[in-house]
Amino acid sequence: MAKFLLLPLTLLSLFVAPLLADEPIVILLTTEAKRLPVYLAPWTKSKGPNELTNNHIQELLGALCFDLDVCGSLEIAGATKERAAQAAVERELSQFDAARWKSLGLLYLVRGEVTGKSLVVTLHGVAAGRTLATYTLPLSGSLPSDRRQIHTLSDAIHKTLFGKEGIAKTRILYTLRHPTTGAENWDSEVWIADYDGHNAAPLTREGSYCVTPTFLPPASGKASGSFLYTCYRVGQSKIYAAPLSDGLGRRLITLRGNQLMPVVSKQRDKIAFVSDAGGNPDLFIQPFTPETGAIGKPTQVFSAPHGAQASPSFSPDGKRLAFASNKDGQPRIYIMDLPKEGDSSKPTPKLITLRNRENTSPAWSPDGTKIAYSALSDGVRQIWIYDLQTDRESQLTTGPGHKENPSWAPDSLHLVFNSATVTSSDLYLVNLNQPSAIQITSGPGEKRFPSWEPQER
Numbered sequence: 519m520a521k522f523l524l525l526p527l528t529l530l531s532l533f534v535a536p537l538l539a540d541e542p543i544v545i546l547l548t549t550e551a552k553r554l555p556v557y558l559a560p561w562t563k564s565k566g567p568n569e570l571t572n573n574h575i576q577e578l579l580g581a582l583c584f585d586l587d588v589c590g591s592l593e594i595a596g597a598t599k600e601r602a603a604q605a606a607v608e609r610e611l612s613q614f615d616a617a618r619w620k621s622l623g624l625l626y627l628v629r630g631e632v633t634g635k636s637l638v639v640t641l642h643g644v645a646a647g648r649t650l651a652t653y654t655l656p657l658s659g660s661l662p663s664d665r666r667q668i669h670t671l672s673d674a675i676h677k678t679l680f681g682k683e684g685i686a687k688t689r690i691l692y693t694l695r696h697p698t699t700g701a702e703n704w705d706s707e708v709w710i711a712d713y714d715g716h717n718a719a720p721l722t723r724e725g726s727y728c729v730t731p732t733f734l735p736p737a738s739g740k741a742s743g744s745f746l747y748t749c750y751r752v753g754q755s756k757i758y759a760a761p762l763s764d765g766l767g768r769r770l771i772t773l774r775g776n777q778l779m780p781v782v783s784k785q786r787d788k789i790a791f792v793s794d795a796g797g798n799p800d801l802f803i804q805p806f807t808p809e810t811g812a813i814g815k816p817t818q819v820f821s822a823p824h825g826a827q828a829s830p831s832f833s834p835d836g837k838r839l840a841f842a843s844n845k846d847g848q849p850r851i852y853i854m855d856l857p858k859e860g861d862s863s864k865p866t867p868k869l870i871t872l873r874n875r876e877n878t879s880p881a882w883s884p885d886g887t888k889i890a891y892s893a894l895s896d897g898v899r900q901i902w903i904y905d906l907q908t909d910r911e912s913q914l915t916t917g918p919g920h921k922e923n924p925s926w927a928p929d930s931l932h933l934v935f936n937s938a939t940v941t942s943s944d945l946y947l948v949n950l951n952q953p954s955a956i957q958i959t960s961g962p963g964e965k966r967f968p969s970w971e972p973q974e975r
Contacts, residue, residue, distance in 0.1 A: 553593035559605035585672035616647035715958030721765035783836035790830035890924040
C-alpha cells in the first residue's frame with residue numbers, strides 16, 4: 519500500500535479536481551478518410567443439433583460488429599427492413615445479388631453460419647460483385663476464448679480488404695487502483711485486457727502500488743511476452759520486469775533513489791526511465807537485452823537543475839526521446855536527439871508544445887509522424903496531437919473528464935487513454951476517423967496508465 523507517491527505528482531498524472539460526465543467525449547481531429555459501409559447479416563444456425571446457445575452466438579456477432587465498426591476503415595450499416603429482407607431471401611436461395619446490395623447503399627456484406635461448434639463467415643464485395651473470402655473458425659463454447667477467435671476473424675477481414683492486419687487481436691495493459699483500509703491508503707495492480715476491454719485479468723499481485731506498465735516490444739514475427747512496471751513494494755519506486763504468463767516481477771535496474779516510467783525502444787536494446795538518483799528527477803538510458811536484462815550502468819542523458827523530467831517516449835528508430843519537463847516553468851513536451859555512444863556533448867531539447875499549460879504524458883506514434891499528449895485546455899485535461907511533419911498542435915478530444923496517458927495502437931490510428939470524472943476513472947478508445955470516444959472499461963476501481971500492445975507491422 520502507498521499513501522502518496524514519492525516523486526512530484528505531475529510526473530505521473532496531474533490530479534486536478536475531477537469533473538462530472540454529463541456529455542460525451544467528442545473527437546475534434548479527424549482525417550479525410552471515409553469509412554466504407556459494411557452490413558453484417560444475422561447469423562444463421564444450421565438444422566440439426568447445435569452446441570452453442572443463441573446468447574453465445576449473439577455475443578460473438580456483437581464482438582465482430584464492434585471490431586469492424588471501430589477499425590477506422592469500415593462503418594457498420596444499420597439493419598433496415600430492406601437489408602434484413604434481402605439477407606433472408608439470399609439465405610434461402612444461396613445467392614448473392616450485388617446489384618441489389620449496391621442499391622441498398624453497401625460496399626461489403628458479411629454473412630455467417632454456425633454449425634455445431636464451427637462458424638463459417640463469408641465476405642462479399644458489392645462493387646466487385648463476388649465473394650472475396652470465406653473463413654472457417656472452430657469455436658470452443660467458452661466466451662472468452664471464442665471472442666478472441668472473433669478478433670482473429672476481424673483482423674483477417676481487415677487484411678483481405680486493406681492488405682494489412684487490424685488491431686483486434688491486440689491487448690492493453692493498465693493499472694487498477696482501489697482504496698484499502700484507511701482513508702488515505704490505496705493499492706494499484708497491473709491488469710491486462712483485450713483491446714475492447716473484455717477478458718480483463720490481473721497480472722501482478724504485489725499488494726502494493728504499481729504504475730506505468732509498458733509492454734516489451736516483440737521480436738520479429740512474435741508477440742510480446744513480458745512487460746515492465748514501476749512498484750513501491752520496497753518503499754521507493756523501482757522498475758520491475760515480469761512475464762505476461764505469471765506477472766511475477768523481478769527488479770530490473772539497480773540504482774539508488776526512485777526509478778519510474780520505464781519505456782523500451784522498439785529495437786529492444788535500451789530502456790529510458792526517470793530517476794532522482796542524482797537528487798533531481800532526470801532522464802536516464804539503460805542498455806538492455808531481453809535475454810540478459812540490464813547491461814552495465816545506466817547513463818544520465820538529460821538533467822535540468824530547476825525542473826523535473828517525466829514520461830519518456832522513444833521515437834520508432836530509437837534515436838530520439840519525447841518527454842515532459844517543467845524546466846522552464848510549467849510542464850511542457852520536448853523532443854531531443856539521444857547522444858551517440860562516446861559523445862559527451864549535452865543535447866538541446868526542442869519545445870514542441872506552445873498552446874496550452876501543463877502538458878504531460880507524451881506518446882510517440884509507431885509510424886513516427888505524431889506525438890499524443892495530455893494538456894490542460896480551458897480547465898480540463900484533453901488529448902492533443904503534435905504533427906511532426908507540419909509542426910502543428912491539434913486538439914483531439916473535448917468533453918468532460920480529465921484525459922491523460924494516451925497510448926497508440928500499432929496502426930498509429932487508434933489511441934487509448936484514461937479519463938477521470940468525480941466518480942470514476944476508465945479507459946476510452948478513439949481513432950482519428952470517428953467522431954466520438956468509446957468507453958471500454960467499467961466497474962469499481964480507477965483504471966489508469968494504459969499501454970497498447972505493440973506489433974511488428
